[in-house]
Amino acid sequence: MAISREGVLLVLSAPSGAGKSTLIQRARAEGGFAYSVSCTTRLPRPGEKDGEAYWFLSEAAFDERVAAGDFLEHAVVHGHRYGTPLAFVRENLAAGHDLLLDVDVQGAEQIRACPDPAVRRALATVFLTTPTFAELERRLRARGADLEETIRRRLRNAEGEMARWRAYDYAILSGTPDEDERALRAILEAERRRVARIQTPAIWP
Amino acid sequence: MAISREGVLLVLSAPSGAGKSTLIQRARAEGGFAYSVSCTTRLPRPGEKDGEAYWFLSEAAFDERVAAGDFLEHAVVHGHRYGTPLAFVRENLAAGHDLLLDVDVQGAEQIRACPDPAVRRALATVFLTTPTFAELERRLRARGADLEETIRRRLRNAEGEMARWRAYDYAILSGTPDEDERALRAILEAERRRVARIQTPAIWP
Numbered sequence: 055m056a057i058s059r060e061g062v063l064l065v066l067s068a069p070s071g072a073g074k075s076t077l078i079q080r081a082r083a084e085g086g087f088a089y090s091v092s093c094t095t096r097l098p099r100p101g102e103k104d105g106e107a108y109w110f111l112s113e114a115a116f117d118e119r120v121a122a123g124d125f126l127e128h129a130v131v132h133g134h135r136y137g138t139p140l141a142f143v144r145e146n147l148a149a150g151h152d153l154l155l156d157v158d159v160q161g162a163e164q165i166r167a168c169p170d171p172a173v174r175r176a177l178a179t180v181f182l183t184t185p186t187f188a189e190l191e192r193r194l195r196a197r198g199a200d201l202e203e204t205i206r207r208r209l210r211n212a213e214g215e216m217a218r219w220r221a222y223d224y225a226i227l228s229g230t231p232d233e234d235e236r237a238l239r240a241i242l243e244a245e246r247r248r249v250a251r252i253q254t255p256a257i258w259p
Numbered sequence: 260m261a262i263s264r265e266g267v268l269l270v271l272s273a274p275s276g277a278g279k280s281t282l283i284q285r286a287r288a289e290g291g292f293a294y295s296v297s298c299t300t301r302l303p304r305p306g307e308k309d310g311e312a313y314w315f316l317s318e319a320a321f322d323e324r325v326a327a328g329d330f331l332e333h334a335v336v337h338g339h340r341y342g343t344p345l346a347f348v349r350e351n352l353a354a355g356h357d358l359l360l361d362v363d364v365q366g367a368e369q370i371r372a373c374p375d376p377a378v379r380r381a382l383a384t385v386f387l388t389t390p391t392f393a394e395l396e397r398r399l400r401a402r403g404a405d406l407e408e409t410i411r412r413r414l415r416n417a418e419g420e421m422a423r424w425r426a427y428d429y430a431i432l433s434g435t436p437d438e439d440e441r442a443l444r445a446i447l448e449a450e451r452r453r454v455a456r457i458q459t460p461a462i463w464p
Binding site for chain 2: 181219220223224225236237249252
């Protein structure tokens with residue numbers, strides 16, 4: 055069913071261990087999203103081309119982009135800076151493409167504070183979490199990837215992140231990967247049908 | 260995944276011929292909704308029991324209920340009055356049951372005007388329509404149930420109803436019955452995960 059509408063800007067945050075990476079991978083593999091290419095100050099790894107996984111910028115160039123208001127959100131992760139280009143987001147939304155952004159609670163706050171009307175119309179924020187703290191701990195231990203110290207740090211961070219779940223539009227209580235994906239897909243399908251997002255000429259009379 | 264939340268009050272309107280009755284039947288058959296029993300002033304048909312399909316009221320009793328503010332919405336259809344009991348709706352929402360109400364554009368306006376905070380939190384309104392006016396006409400003729408005069412009246416009414424689609428939260432452009440049902444189900448699944456509807460004690464910390 056063809057319908058003239060602006061894209062949905064789906065922003066997903068989650069405490070570490072809740073299953074966000076899996077959900078993002080599955081949702082992108084399933085398709086239907088434009089893929090946002092971030093800017094970063096980290097050096098390209100062998101074989102990485104500019105504009106594919108990332109746009110690679112110097113610290114000075116990144117500073118200039120920040121000062122010019124070119125980023126929808128930007129953050130420091132492990133000493134490297136990452137930013138989501140606002141122009142790319144705006145162009146995709148105007149073309150009716152949906153975007154799925156993986157950001158932490160600070161990134162989501164920056165996006166919520168964005169004054170751009172197109173971004174504000176498009177935005178739907180989703181917080182993914184486990185039903186209980188014990189389940190988050192169980193999952194972090196079950197993946198067997200982290201040292202005890204790292205697990206404890208992730209759990210401490212999770213408490214701070216959880217304190218902000220009420221600022222999101224939607225909360226998904228993580229079940230199986232299939233259940234999580236169905237929930238995210240339902241939110242996207244519902245948001246696509248928001249009247250505020252449908253352009254008038256597409257609907258008669 | 261158990262989650263403590265209030266129910267969703269899904270209100271569906273559509274111009275005649277857009278496929279609303281089919282969608283309501285399918286959604287209710289699929290399950291997951293509490294069924295709202297309306298009050299009416301029409302006489303019971305043979306075999307109809309009070310409180311099953313309807314609560315049967317005299318005109319005077321109906322008037323009293325209207326005056327007492329007992330109806331979420333009420334309307335006159337073919338000379339008979341119908342009303343949705345507010346107490347029933349409130350009880351179901353508080354128990355976390357979702358409701359699907361089939362109302363016309365006037366009924367939806369009454370519900371939107373309801374000052375009850377529980378109703379306001381629960382409400383999500385959906386307008387179902389065909390992508391074009393020509394498609395609505397085609398469907399009305401294809402079902403072969405109406406006289407030409409009735410079809411023309413339905414089409415005139417549809418224009419007035421369409422003029423109010425922007426007052427709804429969601430618009431479903433009707434495709435196949437399966438597509439319509441998937442769209443409504445996605446809206447329900449998304450609305451179930453609205454943070455505003457989830458009670459705090461259910462989410463840690």
